[in-house]
Amino acid sequence: MDLNLTKEELAFRDELRAWLANNLPKDWNEWREKPIEESFPYLRAWQRRLQDGRWAAVSWPKEYGGRGATLMEQAIFWEEMARVEAPPMANSLGLGLIGPTIIAYGTEAQKKRYIPKILSAEEIWCQGFSEPNAGSDLAGLQMEARLDGDHYVVNGQKVWTSYGWIGDWCELVVRTDAVVAKHKGLSVLLVDMKSPGVEVRPLRQMTGESEFNEIFFRDVRVPTENVLGKVNDGWNVAVSTLMYERGSYGARLHLIFKRAITRLIELSRSVQRNGRPAAQDPLIRQKLAQCSAEIEIMRFNQMRAFSRITATGVPGPEGSIQKIFWSELNQRLQQIAQELLGPYGQLLGGDPRAVDKGIWSYGYLRTRGNTIEAGTSEVQRNIIGHFVLGLPRSY
Amino acid sequence: MEFGLTESQEFLKDSARKFFAGECPSAEMRRLMETDTAYDPTLWSKLTDQGYTGIIFPETLGGVGLGKVELMLLMEEAGRALLPGPFFSTVVLAGTILDAVASLAHKNKYLAPICRGEVRATVAIVESNASWNPRDIHLSVANGKLTGEKLFVSDAAVADFIIVIARNGVFVADSKARGLKISPMRAMDLTRKLYAIEFNETPTEEIGSTANLARAFDIATAALAAELVGGMQRTLDISVEYAKTRKQFGKPIGMFQAVQHQCADMYLETESARSAVYYAGWALEENSPDAATAVSIAKMYASDAGRTVGNRGIQIHGGMGFTWENDIHLYYRRAKGSETAFGDATFHRERIASLVIDSGGVSAKSA
Ligand SMILES: Cc1cc2nc3c(=O)[nH]c(=O)nc-3n(C[C@H](O)[C@H](O)[C@H](O)COP(=O)(O)OP(=O)(O)OC[C@H]3O[C@@H](n4cnc5c(N)ncnc54)[C@H](O)[C@@H]3O)c2cc1C
Numbered sequence: 001m002d003l004n005l006t007k008e009e010l011a012f013r014d015e016l017r018a019w020l021a022n023n024l025p026k027d028w029n030e031w032r033e034k035p036i037e038e039s040f041p042y043l044r045a046w047q048r049r050l051q052d053g054r055w056a057a058v059s060w061p062k063e064y065g066g067r068g069a070t071l072m073e074q075a076i077f078w079e080e081m082a083r084v085e086a087p088p089m090a091n092s093l094g095l096g097l098i099g100p101t102i103i104a105y106g107t108e109a110q111k112k113r114y115i116p117k118i119l120s121a122e123e124i125w126c127q128g129f130s131e132p133n134a135g136s137d138l139a140g141l142q143m144e145a146r147l148d149g150d151h152y153v154v155n156g157q158k159v160w161t162s163y164g165w166i167g168d169w170c171e172l173v174v175r176t177d178a179v180v181a182k183h184k185g186l187s188v189l190l191v192d193m194k195s196p197g198v199e200v201r202p203l204r205q206m207t208g209e210s211e212f213n214e215i216f217f218r219d220v221r222v223p224t225e226n227v228l229g230k231v232n233d234g235w236n237v238a239v240s241t242l243m244y245e246r247g248s249y250g251a252r253l254h255l256i257f258k259r260a261i262t263r264l265i266e267l268s269r270s271v272q273r274n275g276r277p278a279a280q281d282p283l284i285r286q287k288l289a290q291c292s293a294e295i296e297i298m299r300f301n302q303m304r305a306f307s308r309i310t311a312t313g314v315p316g317p318e319g320s321i322q323k324i325f326w327s328e329l330n331q332r333l334q335q336i337a338q339e340l341l342g343p344y345g346q347l348l349g350g351d352p353r354a355v356d357k358g359i360w361s362y363g364y365l366r367t368r369g370n371t372i373e374a375g376t377s378e379v380q381r382n383i384i385g386h387f388v389l390g391l392p393r394s395y
Numbered sequence: 396m397e398f399g400l401t402e403s404q405e406f407l408k409d410s411a412r413k414f415f416a417g418e419c420p421s422a423e424m425r426r427l428m429e430t431d432t433a434y435d436p437t438l439w440s441k442l443t444d445q446g447y448t449g450i451i452f453p454e455t456l457g458g459v460g461l462g463k464v465e466l467m468l469l470m471e472e473a474g475r476a477l478l479p480g481p482f483f484s485t486v487v488l489a490g491t492i493l494d495a496v497a498s499l500a501h502k503n504k505y506l507a508p509i510c511r512g513e514v515r516a517t518v519a520i521v522e523s524n525a526s527w528n529p530r531d532i533h534l535s536v537a538n539g540k541l542t543g544e545k546l547f548v549s550d551a552a553v554a555d556f557i558i559v560i561a562r563n564g565v566f567v568a569d570s571k572a573r574g575l576k577i578s579p580m581r582a583m584d585l586t587r588k589l590y591a592i593e594f595n596e597t598p599t600e601e602i603g604s605t606a607n608l609a610r611a612f613d614i615a616t617a618a619l620a621a622e623l624v625g626g627m628q629r630t631l632d633i634s635v636e637y638a639k640t641r642k643q644f645g646k647p648i649g650m651f652q653a654v655q656h657q658c659a660d661m662y663l664e665t666e667s668a669r670s671a672v673y674y675a676g677w678a679l680e681e682n683s684p685d686a687a688t689a690v691s692i693a694k695m696y697a698s699d700a701g702r703t704v705g706n707r708g709i710q711i712h713g714g715m716g717f718t719w720e721n722d723i724h725l726y727y728r729r730a731k732g733s734e735t736a737f738g739d740a741t742f743h744r745e746r747i748a749s750l751v752i753d754s755g756g757v758s759a760k761s762a
């Protein structure tokens with residue numbers, strides 16, 4: 001155990017710092033409050049610039065435009081990006097989940113075709129997994145893909161598709177064999193969202209925004225060369241994407257949480273409670289301390305998980321610990337913010353009296369989704385119970 | 396940056412686990428807990444042969460010179476076996492305090508015999524106000540004599556000498572000294588006995604100032620959290636095993652999600668406490684600026700999680716969990732003792748608050 005940076009890690013960090021010093025845009029603050037539809041071109045341009053310096057996907061192998069960075073270097077990457085408050089990248093699903101899946105399962109032709117444009121943000125990707133009747137029970141999905149010559153003809157509906165509104169391409173899980181057991185009849189298709197028969201509808205979520213969409217597929221023709229992995233082996237391909245999904249957030253979330261708790265601590269010095277600053281109220285102190293401590297523990301868990309993945313080569317079901325930990329911690333953090341701010345906590349952005357332009361009311365609502373997206377907390381507990389602890393399957 | 400254990404750390408942990416399983420299995424632990432002191436000289440000499448009594452102390456004093464991470468690993472395994480007797484009191488507590496505050500002459504006199512396994516010792520800290528805050532220590536030594544009462548002193552009955560934390564310094568009293576009376580306090584944890592000590596004009600020897608105590612307390616506190624992690628792991632293992640084998644309604648109870656999810660939470664809590672403890676060990680070893688915060692994070696989390704894991708484990712066992720025969724309550728009892736020792740979660744949350752709210756935060760050394 002040695003948490004000091006190695007020589008290579010220090011060199012990696014210094015190279016990144018030098019690059020950021022010359023390339024970080026100065027005007028992000030003018031954009032960050034705007035709706036994502038408006039700032040999206042800005043985020044694309046930023047990602048493209050990062051990739052010009054080969055920084056968009058540091059973890060990817062060098063031959064696919066990455067740097068073959070270790071998990072620790074990835075952690076350093078996110079740490080540095082947070083330190084300078086860099087804008088996020090546009091193609092987050094492409095870079096975080098779908099690109100790595102294509103690298104793992106794709107043919108050489110597919111990698112050549114898709115990977116560069118994921119990196120440059122020329123093509124934005126979305127993840128078409130969930131359906132109205134298949135959420136937690138993903139393997140039960142019904143979207144039909146019928147073979148017709150050298151094409152599949154796709155019919156059905158996807159739902160909760162983040163980035164559906166801007167997606168150029170979709171990693172789509174479909175049923176190619178309806179007769180065999182449900183896990184054995186799935187395939188993954190790489191689908192051009194501009195294909196005839198694809199219809200994207202906005203879906204308004206409880207925060208009032210439309211981050212995700214419903215997507216309808218009517219006789220959409222997808223060339224057979226767009227199957228990712230083997231036909232009817234889609235379950236394994238999809239699960240590998242889900243593993244990246246569970247693992248990839250952890251590295252940077254603690255930094256976001258840390259910024260939030262630091263801000264809450266700052267606010268607690270000015271917010272009054274029982275005639276004195278809330279920072280002096282024993283109960284508020286207990287809650288802020290608990291939350292800060294848990295954010296640190298989340299970081300420790302993450303570092304330990306990285307070391308384990310580095311040793312074993314693959315993200316394992318222990319990633320479910322991180323998913324449960326960050327999602328439930330984020331909800332507790334937002335609850336503390338609400339307690340601290342009292343009636344001001346409910347004010348939305350746009351109200352002149354809203355604290356921090358309404359980020360706390362937004363955060364309170366948005367974090368309810370955290371324990372649902374990327375696999376519900378219940379499903380994560382099933383995974384730990386069955387795959388980690390070896391208990392019999394509960395369903 | 397590497398959070399995993401090195402090969403030699405893995406080896407130490409592994410051999411400690413095997414050692415405790417072989418020399419102190421459940422039946423032996425139960426035999427000892429039924430004795431007055433829970434101390435066994437034969438077991439002690441075996442601990443000494445392993446080098447455990449000198450694990451983190453300098454080789455010049457007869458120690459092994461390992462680091463704080465190694466101490467955490469050893470304590471984790473001791474906790475898993477619910478090791479009875481004065482190991483924590485003697486080595487982790489008295490040993491680290493001597494190491495931190497005493498002169499070389501005093502170390503040779505008191506710490507070297509600990510390393511060699513020749514003596515047992517303990518430390519008297521808390522007074523009737525039951526506070527772990529050093530501010531609340533009132534006893535002081537005048538003209539080399541001590542009068543007053545210390546409470547919750549672990550393993551005092553088998554200690555050859557007792558280190559006393561007084562307002563005006565750190566002192567040693569021989570346990571046979573004049574005016575010193577040790578009487579048992581009957582407490583939940585049967586494997587680590589607690590005592591009240593009355594001093595009446597008792598002669599003492601000053602070994603150092605209280606200025607350097609904080610670090611020694613931090614090491615002991617983290618080690619106690621490590622011991623809690625071992626107990627949590629054992630509780631989890633016993634419970635998962637039971638959930639796989641106990642059948643109701645024709646199915647293993649572990650199939651019911653109400654049970655399975657409790658197991659998943661026990662796993663999450665145990666692993667998280669372990670991460671916090673290892674980090675604290677490393678931060679102490681490296682003298683990282685966030686070491687004190689890291690220790691409080693570990694003790695805070697392990698104190699709460701130790702109890703919660705116990706609650707869940709007992710519930711999973713149904714009526715079996717409520718029996719004397721099942722070991723799970725013995726871990727639960729130890730967890731309660733360790734929860735309050737060196738400050739419970741509330742105490743450490745306040746300490747974290749004073750470190751991160753009042754002083755504007757101490758950031759970690761790495762990255
Ligand atoms: C913000 C957000 C973004 C999302 N983005 C995407 C996306 O980009 N692409 C995509 O494909 N999907 C996306 N999703 C969908 C998400 O993956 C699903 O909502 C999730 O998997 C749950 O499925 P469901 O909504 O059908 O709920 P259900 O599966 O119907 O679950 C309802 C309740 O039943 C519980 N439950 C179900 N099965 C079990 C079981 N076996 N044991 C115990 N409890 C169970 C659940 O935990 C939950 O509490 C997103 C969701 C959100 C909230």
